Amino acid sequence: MMGTGGSRKKVLIAVTWPSFVCAGIFTALLFAFVDPYVLMDEIGVHADSRLAGYSLAFLYLWLVGIVVAAMALFIMCTPDPGKKEGNQT
Amino acid sequence: MSSDAPSLKQELYAKRETIHPRAVTGLFARLRVTAVLALLGLYYFIPWIQWDERQAILFDLPARKFYIFGLVLWPQDFIYLSGLLIVAALSLFFFTAVAGRLWCGYACPQTVWTEAFMWIERKIEGDRNQRIKLDKAPLRHKKIWTKVLKHSIWILFSLWTGYTFVGYFTPIIELGSKLLTMSTGPWETFWVFFYGFATYGNAGWMREQVCIYMCPYARFQSAMFDRNTLIISYDKERGEPRGHRKRKADPKALGLGSCIDCKLCVQVCPTGIDIRDGLQYQCIGCAACVDVCDQVMEKLDYPKGLVRYTTENAMEHGETKLIRPRVIFYALLLLVIAGLLVFGLVNRSPVGIDIIRDRNVLYRITDEGLVENIYNLKILNKQEHDHEYRVEVSGIDGLQLRLDKLAVVKAGQVAELSAGVLIDPVLMTKPSADISFTVTALEDESITSQSEARFIKPR
Incomplete structure (x- = not known):
């Protein structure tokens, strides 16, 4: 899966970019309704500023998105054991 | 699924060759530069405007307040921001249905910053041929110096962009003084560098790959197209058979069309496509090929417009229908949502x-x-x-x-x-x-x- 430099870059794009967009949207949605201080208190994470709360939540959501996208891509690229390689078109 | 695996690989693993777009002048290039200057000017200037002793436009995340001149929005007013985004999306649909990829060619941040980065690159490394030569040259003193200079200016410009971006979310004047005294908070610093890095990567390195591989709009914009949508198109009937000829030669006598196969349209294309191959999703509608082809036609005393803004219907039947159900639908929807948004804002209870x-x-x-x-x-x-x-x-x-x-x-x-x-x-x-x-x-x-x-x- 991780072949040439170009392929690595494109896999990186496919995994990081959609998850980045989703993380941005969900962070905006989440904090439209929840104050980051309240959220951080609830989950027991110390945040000394709201900016830290926004940032941590965004990075966390991005990480989750990256894992999901990587799994999806991995499943897409897994060959079907029922077919011989030579038969693939 | 497995039978598609090799084709999927093919799509993901297409090898990229560096594109060195040639500089172009002309009507559409002037329009693009005007749009780029106006948009960049607005982006860098807006955070410095003051209103009632505060920043006029400030999405004050630390205080959870959004200031837009006299208007103050709270997180509870999220609906208005959502409305604004819906209006922006519908405007994009409307303009796409009428005029194709106007957004991509003239207003998309990727186009705007790539233009700025390419301008810096041209000033330092020269135009297309000099850049190709430089890239092929061995890594010697001059090449190293030129590349270091280019990347240093790119990085400084990107960091300024990152600083301005964060300045929309935290007061920019305070942020500036904090940066000067190296006392910014860890997250402010992180976001300045993160956005700066994203600008440097996207406009400096990725360029057309962002449009081809990352942009969802590039993929679904064809859904808003119909046969009356403005596109950039090569007049195959007039241009073919293409071929070289002497300047004064009569193409009819040679059995040739108007296209002299100079490939300038390919060389000026920021995404490196050949418009003569037909409508392609990689085409961002920047009209660089229109400008350069018109100049070639002018030199040869041929009529302009071999590559031009047109519609599929105009190409086939010579006429374009501007008012059509799709356009009316988008316009009405846009008017209704924008009207509701304005009504909501005007009647917004404090x-x-x-x-x-x-x-x-x-x-x-x-x-x-x-x-x-x-x-x-x-x-x-x-x-x-x-x-x-x-x-x-x-x-x-x-x-x-x-x-x-x-x-x-x-x-x-x-x-x-x-x-x-x-x-x-x-x-x-x-x-x-x-x-x-x-x-x-x-x-x-x-x-x-x-x-x-x-x-x-x-x-």
């Missing part, structure tokens, strides 16, 4: 009230024999100063209200109150009825809001 019935008890009977329903009131003060509100209840004659505390709400805050509503059961004929809660600011009767709730008594 106070909001949410009522939630107590989930534990439907009603209770007091010692005095009255029926009591309990509600939780959430009062939102959307103004920039504190208010004390009067809370009233109406809907059934004889209602009494008991609040657990004064309805004092700080600026931009939400206060929660418990409200007991009581009534003598004989005054109520039905087992349930609608009641209304009204909050009114004590010092300004015009600041008021109302919300409905249900009152229940035993059958």
Whole structure:
């Protein structure tokens, strides 16, 4: 899966970019309704500023998105054991 | 799925060759440069505008307030921001249906910053041929110096872009002084560098790959296209058969069309496509090929417009229908949503009230024999100063209200109150009825809001 430099870059794009967009949207949605201080208190994470709360939540959501996208891509690229390689078109 | 695996690989693993677009002049290049300068100017200038001793446009995340000149939006006003995004998306649909990829060619941040980066690159490394030569040259002193200079300017420009971006979310003047004294918070620093890095990577390195591989709009914009949408197209009928010829040669005698196969249209293309191969999703509609082809046609004394803005219908039947159901639908939808947004903003109440019935008890009977329903009131003060509100209840004659505390709400805050509503059961004929809660600011009767709730008594 991780072949040439170009392929690595494109896999990186496919995994990081959609998850980045989703993380941005969900962070905006989440904090439209929840104050980051309240959220951080609830989950027991110390945040000394709201900016830290926004940032941590965004990075966390991005990480989750990256894992999901990587799994999806991995499943897409897994060959079907029922077919011989030579038969693939 | 497995049978598609090799083709998937093919798509993901297409090898990229560096594209060195040739500089272009002409009408559309001038339009693009104007758009780029205007948009970059707005981006870098807007955070510095002051309004009422504060930043005019500030999405103040630390304070959870959004300032847009005189308007202050709170997180509770998220609906207006969503509305603004819907209006932006619908405008994009509308303009795409009418004029194709105007957004991509002239206004998309990727185009705008790539143009700026390419301008810096041209000033340092020269035009297309010099850049190709430089890239092929061995890594010697001149090449190293040129590349270091280019990347240093790119990085500085990117960091300034990152600083400006963060300046939309945290006051830019304060941020600037903090940066100068190296006392910015860790997250502010992180986002300046993160956005700077993203700008440097996208406009400096990725360029057309962002449009081809990352942009979802590039993939779905064809859904908004029809045969009357403005596209950039090569007039195959006029241009083919293409071929080289002497300047004064008669193409008809040579059996040739107007295309001299100079490949300049390919060389100026920022995404490196050949427009003569037909409409392609990689085409961002920048019209660089139109400009350069017109110049070639002019030199040869051929009519301009071999590559031009046109529509599929115009190419085939010579006419384009601008007003059509798709355009009307997008325009109407845009007008309705934009109208609702403006109406909502104009009539936006500076106070909001949410009522939630107590989930534990439907009603209770007091010692005095009255029926009591309990509600939780959430009062939102959307103004920039504190208010004390009067809370009233109406809907059934004889209602009494008991609040657990004064309805004092700080600026931009939400206060929660418990409200007991009581009534003598004989005054109520039905087992349930609608009641209304009204909050009114004590010092300004015009600041008021109302919300409905249900009152229940035993059958």
